[in-house]
Amino acid sequence: MPGVPPTHFVFLGPEATFTEQALLTLPAAARGTRTAARSVPEALDAVRAGEADAALVPMENSIGGAVGVTLDELIDGAPLMITREVVIPVEFVIGARGPVAFEQIRTVAAHPQASAQCRGWLRAHLPEATVVDVLSNSAAAIAAAEGEYDAAICAPIGADRYRLALLAEKISDHPDAVTRFILVSRPSAPPAATGDDVTSFAVFISHDRVGALLAVLMELAVRGVNLTRIESRPTGERLGRYAFFLDCTGHVSDDRLGEALQGLRRICADVRFLGSYPRHRAVEGDQPIPAPARLSDVDYADAAAWLARVRAGDLS
C-alpha cells in the first residue's frame, strides 16, 4: 500500500552478513521483523507471495560487479519494484574465538570472494596459514566461533554476532570497496521525486538487428538522460540474446525520462520498469547530477509551452 512503510522484511541470508548489516541501516527495518532467506529467488518470492513487504538483496559490488541472480530474478516472474538503494562499505575483519597471536593461526575460514579480496593482507600477515573455503562470510564466523578453524574472515556484524575477538579490521586490499543493495517491494506508485533520484529498468533487444543497442542509447542521449550504469545479461535462451539493465539519473515522473522511456518502449522488444528511488549519496555534500545544457526541466517546460502556442497558431 503506497505510503505505508513496510514492516516485514526479508533479506539474503544467512544472518550476520553484509546484507543484514545493510538492512539494519534502514530505521523501518531496524524496528520491523527481519527474516533471512536462503537465496535471492527465495527472498523475492517471499515478497511476491505477500509473506514479506520488502526484500533487501545485493545488486552490485564495486569489486565483483553485478549480482547476476538478482538481475535475472528482477526480469523473471511477477514484476517487482525497487524503492530504495543502500550502499555500504565492504570492510572485512578477521576474528577468532579469543585473542591470539598471528603466528599461532594455522587455518582461516573464508568465503572464496572474501579471501580473494584480502589476499594482500593474508600474504603479509598470515603467510603460513591455510585458507579454507566455506560457503558464506557468516559460515566462516560460525566455524571460527565453534573452534573448527583458528580464525575467520567475515563482516563486522558476523564477528559481533558470534562474539569473535577482532584480530584486525579493514583488511581488504580494496579499502574503498562497496556493495549496493536494493530494497524490493510489490509494484505501487514510485516514491515521490526528491530531485536526486535514480531510475532503473531493463530493455530486451535482439542482437540480430545491428545497431539495436546504439538505438537504445540514442533514445536516452537525445533527451539528455544521463546513464550511470549498464549491465548486459544473457536471457537464458541462447548465447547472443541479451537483456540490458540501465540506471539513469532522474525520476520516472520527469518529462525527460518519461519521453525517453516511451521511446524505448516503442523500439525495444520489451522494457521492464524496475523503479525510481532516491540516489544514495556517497559522501556528505555529494551534489545531484545536473541536466545537460538546454535539457533541464525548465527547457522541457518551455518547449512544451511553445508547441502548445504553435499548435494554436500563435507564432509571436
Added chain:
Amino acid sequence: MPGVPPTHFVFLGPEATFTEQALLTLPAAARGTRTAARSVPEALDAVRAGEADAALVPMENSIGGAVGVTLDELIDGAPLMITREVVIPVEFVIGARGPVAFEQIRTVAAHPQASAQCRGWLRAHLPEATVVDVLSNSAAAIAAAEGEYDAAICAPIGADRYRLALLAEKISDHPDAVTRFILVSRPSAPPAATGDDVTSFAVFISHDRVGALLAVLMELAVRGVNLTRIESRPTGERLGRYAFFLDCTGHVSDDRLGEALQGLRRICADVRFLGSYPRHRAVEGDQPIPAPARLSDVDYADAAAWLARVRAGDLS
C-alpha cells in the same frame, strides 16, 4: 480568421507567369481578387499589413532549386504561415504575333532561366536565332506581342493572355520540371490534419558547434520523422552561419512531430514554425508516406498509455 477562406490574394508578378497560373488552380483564388506584386517581399508584406489575405509565391523549382528570397522573407519580419502548397509543371511554350515559320525567326525574347532550360530545343529548332534576355517570362510575351522581337519563350498563360500564336509547346529540355508554390497567410491555427501532410520549419544553428546539424537530424530520426527536404541559407550575418529549412512528413498536431519539434526548440538557437498543410499529390493514387516500423501513431499511443500505467505503479 481560421475557417474563413481567403478572398483577397496577392501573387508574385508580373501577370501571366507561372505564379498566376498556379494561383488560378485554387478555386477560392479563381473566385477572389488577385493582385500582382512586384517582388516576393512586397507580396508577403501585403499579407503582413492585412492588405491581402494570402500570398502565392514560388518556393522551389526542380531545376533551379530553392527560391532564396522566399526563404529569407519567411524567416525575417513578422511571422507568416504556409497553409497550402501548389505544384505545377513548368511547361514552356514559344509564341509569336502570328503564325510564322521557324526559319523566319531571328530574335527570341526570353528570361535567362527560361532560355537556359530550353537550350536543347533552341539549338535544334532555332540554331540561327539570337536569344535576347528580358526580365520575366511575361515581359518576353509582351515584347513578342508588341513586335519588338520575333518570338517569345513564356508560360502557357502568357501566350494566352497576350494572344500569341503558339509555335511549339513543352519545349523545355526537362519535360518533368515542376515548380512548387506556397500560399502564405497571417498566423492562425493550422488546417486540420488530413493524414497526408507536410510540416515546414526553419532552425537556426551555430556552425561553431561541431555536430549541430547532426544533432538536429537525430532529433528527427529518433522520433521516426521523415525528412523530405532540407535547404541551407546564410543568415546574412557572415559566411558560415546558416538557417536550415526542413520539410517533414506529418502534421504539427501529430505526437511524433510535436515531440521532435520540442526537441529542436530545446537544442537549437531558434526554431521558426512555418506551417502544416496537405501534401501535394504528384500523381493519382500517390500514397501517404507511412511511418517507420514501431513508430506509428498507434505505437506512440501505446507507449504513452504504458508510461501512465508505470507512473501509477501498475507493472502488470
Added chain:
Amino acid sequence: MPGVPPTHFVFLGPEATFTEQALLTLPAAARGTRTAARSVPEALDAVRAGEADAALVPMENSIGGAVGVTLDELIDGAPLMITREVVIPVEFVIGARGPVAFEQIRTVAAHPQASAQCRGWLRAHLPEATVVDVLSNSAAAIAAAEGEYDAAICAPIGADRYRLALLAEKISDHPDAVTRFILVSRPSAPPAATGDDVTSFAVFISHDRVGALLAVLMELAVRGVNLTRIESRPTGERLGRYAFFLDCTGHVSDDRLGEALQGLRRICADVRFLGSYPRHRAVEGDQPIPAPARLSDVDYADAAAWLARVRAGDLS
C-alpha cells in the same frame, strides 16, 4: 599540368563586375589573359575544352546564398577541380557620368539584386528616384556612362572602367556582405596541404532511405571532420532527390578526411570530389580551425601505429 600556374583565365562576364574584380586579386591572372564568358556553363566548358586553364565563377554570396548554376555545373559533365577560393567584399557604389546632386537624379540603373541590397540607402538618399532593372552590374554602369539613366549602382571596378564619377561608396545595407568565388581547373593532383585548407565535395543520396543524410553526417562526425557548409540541390530528376554540397575543414591528403571520404564513397549513391585548396583567411591573424580533442593528426598517427603493433602481436 600540376605545378604549372595557369596563364589563360576565363571568368563569368560581363566585364567590370565583381567577378573580374575578384580575378584581378590573383597575381597569375593579373599577368595572364582574361576572357569574359557569357554564363557559368560557358566559362566551365571553356576549361573543359582546354581553351582556358582556369575559370573564376561565383560560388556563394553571404546575402543571396549559393549560386545554383555553379553547383549544378560542377556535378554535371566532365569533372573539374576547385584549386582556389577568393572571397571579396560586395561594396556597391553609385556613380554617374559626372558630378551631380542627389536631387537631380531621377533614374537609377541597377541589377535587381544590387538594388535589393541597397534598398535602405536608396530610400534614405534617393527616395524620389525610379530604379530601373538591368541585366548586370556592368550593364548598369554602361547605361549610366552612355547617359541612358542618371546614375548606376555597380561594382567599384565598373565605375572605374566606365569612368563614372563616384557619388557614394559602400552603399549596401549589408556592409559585411561578401561573395566567394572559386577558381576551377581540369583535374590534377590537388595543391599541397597548407595546414589550413578546405575540401569540397558533393554526395548524392536517395531520400527514399530515411536517415541517409544523418548517415552522411555521422561519417564526418565520427572522424572529427568539421563541416563548414552544406547546400542541397535538386538533381533535376524530380522534387525530393538531392545532391548535397559539403565544405569541410582539412585536405584530402589528411588521414581524417581520407577516411571520412572513403566512408561516404561506401554508403552514398555517389560522391564527386571537387577539390582541396587553401582556406581564404577572412582577417589578418585568422587562425586555422583546430581538430577536435583526441582527433588530431597526432592521434590518428598514434592509433595507426598502435594497430600495426597489435596486428603484429605486440600488446606491450
Added chain:
Amino acid sequence: MPGVPPTHFVFLGPEATFTEQALLTLPAAARGTRTAARSVPEALDAVRAGEADAALVPMENSIGGAVGVTLDELIDGAPLMITREVVIPVEFVIGARGPVAFEQIRTVAAHPQASAQCRGWLRAHLPEATVVDVLSNSAAAIAAAEGEYDAAICAPIGADRYRLALLAEKISDHPDAVTRFILVSRPSAPPAATGDDVTSFAVFISHDRVGALLAVLMELAVRGVNLTRIESRPTGERLGRYAFFLDCTGHVSDDRLGEALQGLRRICADVRFLGSYPRHRAVEGDQPIPAPARLSDVDYADAAAWLARVRAGDLS
C-alpha cells in the same frame, strides 16, 4: 612462438569439471600436458610466467552470464591474448556409487549453481532429498564416490572419472545451456583470418562524459562492425567507472575492424586488444555473419582505390 602449437596446458580446476571436458576437445591439449589450477588468476599467471603455453578458462555461461574474474584478469596484469574459443553444452548428470532407486536418495551433493540449474528436475524426481552445497561439480562427484552423500550432480566427465553410476543424464532445466571457454596465450601475432572470426577487446571509458558509450558504439556502427556481445565491469576504482568487453564479428586484420579499433583507440581512455580467433560454429552449416550492405571487404577496397585516384587527381 607463432605457428608452434602449445603443448603445456593449464585449466581452471579442479579436475573432472566442464573446463577439463572442454579442454579435451582440443587435439593439441588431448596430446599435451594438462595441469589444473586452483583459480582463474592462477591459471593465467602460469601462462604469464611461462610455466604453461596456454590456459583454458570459462568466459561466459548462457545461464549465469559473464565470468567476472576472467574478465578482470584479462584487463589486469601483463597482456594476454585469446587464440581460441570452445563452446560446450552444460549437460548435468546425476550419479551415485552404484545403481540406486530415486526413493533411496536422501542427500545430493551439488555446487550451488548446478543445483540451481537442476531445480525443476530435483523437484520432480527427488522432492524429499536434501541438497548439500559443495564447492565444485568435481567435489560433488568425489563426495558421492566416497559415500559422503547418496548422489551427486556433476559434469559427465566427473561421473566418468570417479566411476559413478549414472542415474540420469541431461537433467538441467535448460537443455540448451552452454558455456564458452577461451584459450589464452602470451601475446603473439593472432591466428590468420578464416573468414568467420571473432575479435575481442576491452574499452575503458569515463562515465563522467555523457554519451561516451554512445560514441563507442558509433565508431563500430559507422564501419559496419557487428557487435555480438557487450559486458560492463566495474574497474574496481569506484561504482560508476566501467570497462566494457566487446566481441565483434571479424578479424583484426580486416580493414573494417582495423579502422574501428583505431577510432576507439582515439576516443577511449584506453583499449585493450584481447584477440582475434575463429568463431565457434554452434551447429553444422552455421554460416558466417555477412557484412552489412555497402560495407563488405570489396566496398572497403573499392573506396580505398577511389581515394588513391582522387588524391592523384584522377577524377575519371
